[in-house]
Amino acid sequence: MVTPLIKRFSFVERIVHWVVGITFVALLATGLAFAYPSLFWLTMFLGGGPAARVLHPQIGVLFGVGILFMFGLWVRDMFLDRQDRAWLGAIKHYATHDRDNVPPAGKYNAGQKLFFWVQSVLAILFMVTGGLLWFPESFGATWLNTARLLHYASTLGGGLFLIVHVYLGTVAYPGTARSMIEGTVTPAWAKLHHPRWTGDRVDR
Ligand code: HEM
Numbered sequence: 001m002v003t004p005l006i007k008r009f010s011f012v013e014r015i016v017h018w019v020v021g022i023t024f025v026a027l028l029a030t031g032l033a034f035a036y037p038s039l040f041w042l043t044m045f046l047g048g049g050p051a052a053r054v055l056h057p058q059i060g061v062l063f064g065v066g067i068l069f070m071f072g073l074w075v076r077d078m079f080l081d082r083q084d085r086a087w088l089g090a091i092k093h094y095a096t097h098d099r100d101n102v103p104p105a106g107k108y109n110a111g112q113k114l115f116f117w118v119q120s121v122l123a124i125l126f127m128v129t130g131g132l133l134w135f136p137e138s139f140g141a142t143w144l145n146t147a148r149l150l151h152y153a154s155t156l157g158g159g160l161f162l163i164v165h166v167y168l169g170t171v172a173y174p175g176t177a178r179s180m181i182e183g184t185v186t187p188a189w190a191k192l193h194h195p196r197w198t199g200d201r202v203d204r
Contacts (some may be wrong), residue, residue: 084105
């Protein structure tokens, strides 16, 4: 018997997400290498220090283009509704896997929606402050110092949220990662995590 699966992400959505994911990790690794001498070895993945210095802002541009596309693809589904606010009120039940007391989520739960907005705002901060730091001769010391502080702070914030995001999408909720790899999920996964969402069925 052929078990139907549910389509969750299109090919384009997955490519865009992975461009954002891979460039973000490369930016985080090189950024940490520039900031902490003990982590300088991380630059070897991009061909050493000088190459990483040149590539970091260029990868940043790719990340920016990717997140712009991601925003355009997903923003329509990311506005919080009344049930999302109830979900947020019951977040401790979600965290403790106490399913019976978690209001049903739609295609994305409120946590995922907030993650989307937080990363979008942080991306604007990375891009603006990174742009200033890319052309230091065009700005004064006060601008550059402020930009550097905001660039570090937003990166660290984004990195911490990313750790939670990766943990939830892989270890904490098995069956989730396939949505971003193959584009489909099982009906049981959809019913458990997103009861208010009815995606299109596809036959294997
Ligand atoms: C690099 C490692 C990453 C992994 C393993 C990963 C994994 C995943 C997975 C499995 C999903 C699907 C969740 C679902 O079907 O409900 C997802 C969705 C998503 N990812 Fe990622 N991701 C990564 C990086 C990123 C980065 C860097 C960003 C943004 C800066 C990002 C933003 C999103 C957003 C906005 C969604 C949709 C909402 C959500 O599920 O939170 N991801 N990711």
